[in-house]
Amino acid sequence: MTKKIGIIGVGNMGQALARVIRHGHPDYELLFNRRHLDILDDLSQELQAEPVSVKDLLSRADLIILAIKPKQVVDFFKENESLIAAYPNKLWLSVVSGWSLNDLAKISPQTWIRLMPNTPVAVGQGMIAYCHPEHVSYGDLVEDLFKDAGLVEALSEDLFPSFTALAGCSPAFLYIIIEAMSDAGVYAGLGRDQAIRFAAQALAGAGAMVLESGLHPGQLKDQVTSPAGDTIKGVRNLEAKGLRSAIIEAIIAAQSIK
16 A cells, blocks of 8 residues: 655755655655645656645645644644644654654644654755654654665654754764865865865765774774875874864754753
8 A cells, every 4th residue: 555645844854855755665645735835836746746735634644744843833733733633643753853752742642753854864865863752663664764865763862962963963064174175175276166076075985984894983094094194194283273172062062062
């Protein structure tokens, strides 16, 4: 039987998750909803999805992904209280930042799974952390649904702030590093586009080496740094300028942990 997946709030993250689902499950039926359905025409055609009303989505979807803005949650459930109450056995997945499982259950007593994706899921190289109430287990379902997102892993909800800082905020930090590396490349004579490609691929390759080799990043660093070589000179400069400390402090600041 073909699964029907409804997505409420098809903004940037909703679109990214829709693409992941469509890529991994071309046979699934996708139902989209947002306040102005006409905005979804092009995306719906691209992903072979159907823009529908909240009522139609709730009645037809087997699983509902809530991807609206945090400030819209209370109003959404107030406006659609009777409709939602008419379908009490639906499984809901929330990607709403800042809303815990307990918060969600208080506003609407559904079966909830909480997801925390980062933006690179849009290109299949992202991460999704998920958690669900202790009395249910939907790990296989979540990991299969988003199998083309990148890394999908269960995580204790109390660690979501740490995940958000390390995986959710860090792409912005890494874009700064890529930009700085490309600036250096331009200074050294490379064209801007080529310098950006080289810098981005260097980070992508280094990440793949860590994941696929299983070696500690320090070991991989040591493999590149020959005695008295250019790389160790660069490492020395990075340490002198405080790069390591700056990255640690950025992650800590992003999760508001003192």
